[in-house]
Amino acid sequence: MAAGLLISAPASGVGKTTLTLALARAWRNRGLKVQCFKSGPDYIDPAFHAAATGRASVNIDSWAMDRATIAHLVSRGTDADIVLAEGSMGLFDGVAARGVSGTGASADIAEMLGWPVVLVIDPSGQAQTAAAIVAGLRDYRPGVRLAGVVLNRVASPRHEDLVRRALNDAGIAVFGALPRHAEISLPKRHLGLVQAEEQAEIGKLIDEAARFVAEHVDLDAVLRSAAGWSPQPAANGLNVTPPGQRIALARDAAFSFVYPHMLEAWHAAGAEISTFSPLADEVPDASADVCWLPGGYPELHAGRIAANARFRSGLRAFAETRPVHGECGGYMVLGAGLTDADGVRHEMTGLLGLETSFAKRRMHLGYRLAALAVPMPGHHAGARLRGHEFHYSTILAQPDTPLAVVHDATGAVIAETGSQRGRATGTFFHLIAEDR
Structure with a gap:
């Protein structure tokens, strides 16, 4: 039985991709089979996931896809030890009008598949307020379950302590805290990250991210927080007709x-x-x-x-x-x-x-x-x-x-x-x- 998690955040640019790649590579280095997915329409991130895990990653999208299509796509995780879905934008960010099976929000996927959420939080410029934001996200939608948080870009040990105490008081698990580390920044251009296939050193960058995250995050605690999950292959496959033979x-x-x-x-x-x-x-x-x-x-x-x-x-x-x-x-x-x-x-x-x-x-x-x-x-x-x-x-x-x-x-x-x-x-x- 695979275990599933969704990596999300309150907003874009907080570090979801970096944490997803680091966790995937760190667990792969331990001998686990890791399957990644991308929630939402971003067509660049799946190539990074594949580089980290050695397994193809695909997009799953609640606005554009029905539940049968999503079930078919995620069934590839049946033989994995851990499934990681990377969210897009903030956890509940989608469009105003519902699409085929949701609004395109990452929370749709978490609720639909029963995967707990690990939030990446950047508490720059705040302390206890970060706990208030996380508590609000935890309680916003009853069907979405929060596993815990990883703090990113903490300014100092004192800063980390203030945020940790507030989160603990709110009953929110803290899996780790990452200080700023420029060496694992993924290069960007105007449509998002520079593509994985354009980066000759992508393997080394992911390795460094995995080392850094393993040093500062309790990987075993994150793994234990994942929900057991037995995907059922959908009767119907993808509703896509090829343009030609x-x-x-x-x-x-x-x-x-x-x-x-x-x-x-x-x-x-x-x-x-x-x-x-x-x-x-x-x-x-x-x-x-x-x-x-x-x-x-x-x-x-x-x-x-x-x-x-x-x-x-x-x-x-x-x-x-x-x-x-x-x-x-x-x-x-x-x-x-x-x-x-x-x-x-x-x-x-x-x-x-x-x-x-x-x-x-x-x-x-x-x-x-x-x-x-x-x-x-x-x-x-x-x-x-x-x-x-x-x-x-x-x-x-x-x-x-x-x-x-x-x-x-x-x-x-x-x-x-x-x-x-x-x-x-x-x-x-x-x-x-x-x-x-």
Whole structure:
């Protein structure tokens, strides 16, 4: 029987990812099988989890996924000794309107699966008030059980003592306290952490985090706080249709934002995936029947993409006979031009008329529900797709046929409709699931 925990916090930026990776590696070093998950739509963290545990991690999302899909995904933890789910944002942070099985809050997953919560608390600038915040989180939702806390970035032994005493008085277990330690800071950029595959020293960084946390946190006490859990494999698998039988997938530093559960679902449905690198001026496999350009950081490589004539002409030739779809950054590359943060316009593939710019950054963030107006690879017109959008680009022109009517989580219609021209389609959102 596996034991489950959810790592959360009162807010973003407190240290959830670092603690999750450190605990996972420390327990793995003890010979335990550790399975990680990511609650919410963050597509970067699962790769870090895999680096720490040696096992693939996937996203589980209560706004976009039904309970059967979540049950199917977490059933991979059946053979693990400990399951760690990393939360997103604050414990109860989600959207205002309920989605398929919840609001997207980490608390939804904790309650749904019965996993106790370990809170990471940064008490900088406070002392006893930290205990009041934790007590409020503990009591806010009866179905969510608090296991205890780990203090992060404590200023001094005296500071730690003040916070510990207040937490003990409130009946809250303190598993450990971490002083500031710059050596285990994970590098970031504008869409979150720099991806695991871009960091040559990621293994050493996780090892150092595990050593540091093992020195300051009672790993045995944390492990004992986990709830015994026997996942039951769901009768239904993932509700994801592959876009084709043989999929040419762009995959490099500019095109890397792919939800792991999507790729697994494509494989499980019998699809074959071949990868190619636009940054290396490669073209899609000629035997593929569809090409998929995921999101990533094309704005950091726009000049190189524009200069890679073989890739651009090869993609245009592919699109003459077979469908091509782009998500977010991939959508931008399917467009006519991309203006970088310095105001320089770079010619893209021109399969769509989309013009985007990073010269005036504007954040677009949130869940998306799209009703397709026209078909896209793997999905018919009228299909309802759930996804998530996160980018800083501004639309200068979106002249083609709208792909979908797109709503945010409140039901408001948004301007980022996606586009369709010929066999090319694109969306700003990253697909998570189709409504059953």
